[in-house]
Amino acid sequence: MIWSRRSFSVGLGASLIPSGCRDSATEASSTSQQAPTLHERLHAEFVGAYPDEIEPTGRVHEVEIVAAPARVQIGGRALEVWAYNGQVPGPTLRIRLGDTLKVQFVNRLPSETTIHWHGVRVPNAMDGVPHVTQPPVRPGETFLYEFTPKDAGTYWFHPHVRGSEQVERGLHGVLIVEDAQPSPYTQDVMWVVDDWRLDETGQIDGRFNTRHDLAHDGRWGQLRTVNGRSDETLNVRPGERIRLRMLNCANGRTIVPHFGSLEPKILAVDGKYLRAPIPLERFEMAPGNRLDLDITFDRGVSELVSVLDDFYPPRAASIATIAIDGEAVEAPAFTPPAAAHVPVWSEGTAAPLHHDYRMNARAGGEHGIEWMFDNEPFAGHDQHQISSSLTRHQFHRIRFSNDSARLHPIHMHGMFFRLLARNGEPVDEPFFRDTVLVHGRETVDLGVVPTDVGKWMVHCHILEHAEAGMMTLVEVRDRGGARS
Numbered sequence: 368m369i370w371s372r373r374s375f376s377v378g379l380g381a382s383l384i385p386s387g388c389r390d391s392a393t394e395a396s397s398t399s400q401q402a403p404t405l406h407e408r409l410h411a412e413f414v415g416a417y418p419d420e421i422e423p424t425g426r427v428h429e430v431e432i433v434a435a436p437a438r439v440q441i442g443g444r445a446l447e448v449w450a451y452n453g454q455v456p457g458p459t460l461r462i463r464l465g466d467t468l469k470v471q472f473v474n475r476l477p478s479e480t481t482i483h484w485h486g487v488r489v490p491n492a493m494d495g496v497p498h499v500t501q502p503p504v505r506p507g508e509t510f511l512y513e514f515t516p517k518d519a520g521t522y523w524f525h526p527h528v529r530g531s532e533q534v535e536r537g538l539h540g541v542l543i544v545e546d547a548q549p550s551p552y553t554q555d556v557m558w559v560v561d562d563w564r565l566d567e568t569g570q571i572d573g574r575f576n577t578r579h580d581l582a583h584d585g586r587w588g589q590l591r592t593v594n595g596r597s598d599e600t601l602n603v604r605p606g607e608r609i610r611l612r613m614l615n616c617a618n619g620r621t622i623v624p625h626f627g628s629l630e631p632k633i634l635a636v637d638g639k640y641l642r643a644p645i646p647l648e649r650f651e652m653a654p655g656n657r658l659d660l661d662i663t664f665d666r667g668v669s670e671l672v673s674v675l676d677d678f679y680p681p682r683a684a685s686i687a688t689i690a691i692d693g694e695a696v697e698a699p700a701f702t703p704p705a706a707a708h709v710p711v712w713s714e715g716t717a718a719p720l721h722h723d724y725r726m727n728a729r730a731g732g733e734h735g736i737e738w739m740f741d742n743e744p745f746a747g748h749d750q751h752q753i754s755s756s757l758t759r760h761q762f763h764r765i766r767f768s769n770d771s772a773r774l775h776p777i778h779m780h781g782m783f784f785r786l787l788a789r790n791g792e793p794v795d796e797p798f799f800r801d802t803v804l805v806h807g808r809e810t811v812d813l814g815v816v817p818t819d820v821g822k823w824m825v826h827c828h829i830l831e832h833a834e835a836g837m838m839t840l841v842e843v844r845d846r847g848g849a850r851s
């Protein structure tokens with residue numbers, strides 16, 4: 368079992384202090400007569416949610432990714448972009464759970480950059496945060512990213528240097544980690560949802576981090592695309608059952624996908640399966656979020672379904688089309704994949720707060736407005752300022768309190784969390800996330816059990832807010848105090 372393997376890896380520090388390694392209910396009850404503490408109960412509920420380590424298959428995928436300026440067709444026009452391997456969206460890397468990815472990264476941009484693997488539990492040194500986990504990759508330089516993802520699901524990658532400019536110019540790609548078992552779906556489709564702000568000449572507007580965008584919810588563009596097209600159409604036959612993976616890679620825009628008369632079920636959020644699929648109702652996909660949907664077309668008629676972004680209901684905009692047509696196929700019947708062990712953590716809100724991050728802005732700084740956690744804008748990647756220390760394999764309740772009126776999709780690197788409460792009201796989302804949207808004046812409470820030591824970024828995924836200071840670092844340490 369997973370937890371027993373983990374308990375061997377606790378380390379020398381912990382084995383010298385027997386009482387310190389009581390990190391599951393099983394261990395606790397076998398070593399003591401006392402009832403488990405609240406933290407022990409919360410941790411015990413987590414055990415089995417996802418593995419600490421993965422058994423590698425030994426298969427290695429070697430890929431070269433070159434970042435360089437390019438000219439590509441976006442929404443029917445030729446745009447000057449920055450691209451991975453000349454494509455926008457960038458390449459979709461598909462590997463199987465247990466496979467190792469080796470990415471030889473080449474920077475041919477006129478700027479430093481890195482690649483961050485959003486949502487993937489990687490060794491800290493592979494996380495792509497400049498000065499913290501690696502030196503920035505300078506123009507002309509290369510860097511080797513190598514890791515074995517520990518979770519199947521839909522992930523993505525993008526630079527972590529001047530993200531508001533580099534991601535907007537077109538640098539992003541998708542990493543799909545397929546399940547060990549073959550997919551039972553008739554199609555497995557990826558939709559990369561984006562928007563672009565163009566200037567008077569019809570090119571990407573080179574004014575980044577404007578005061579307007581900083582004072583609001585980041586950069587929202589007027590050209591909406593799915594997979595780089597403004598008329599993306601997915602063709603399916605009646606009877607099909609597909610897996611549709613969506614990524615919102617916009618800098619600032621949140622979307623609420625709406626599928627008309629279809630009845631999609633949510634299969635995974637931010638790559639991770641749900642306890643069991645649930646109907647897609649109003650789901651706010653903030654920048655960075657992914658949604659995997661299970662959609663059955665159990666009808667005999669030809670139909671065109673317009674997929675809408677319903678974030679502002681009176682102004683819903685069509686982002687893509689699903690065309691149901693052709694000869695019917697036999698609908699495959701199967702039980703969709705799920706993650707049985709997503710903790711309920713009904714006692715989670717009773718745990719003491721480990722950290723309450725206050726979020727607000729003030730006038731000042733390079734862009735005229737600074738966004739802050741705890742009244743401090745990010746001091747710079749080279750400052751290694753740690754705002755909170757977390758202990759590996761331990762439950763923590765972390766709060767984000769939004770003292771501003773703006774949206775802040777909060778993303779944590781290197782770990783998944785479960786939403787415990789909004790404005791103090793308990794919520795039981797049957798899934799983990801790596802990014803959660805915090806509305807104006809709202810507080811959210813998260814439960815998190817980190818599995819990987821290191822220095823991990825926590826930031827707003829509205830990239831303009833992040834660039835203007837809304838980033839910080841947490842450090843995950845082993846229980847015995849060992850550092851990364």
Ligand code: C2O
Nearest residue numbers: 483485655778824
């Ligand atoms: Cu997609 Cu640090 O983020």
Ligand code: CU
Nearest residue numbers: 775827829832
């Ligand atoms: Cu923000």
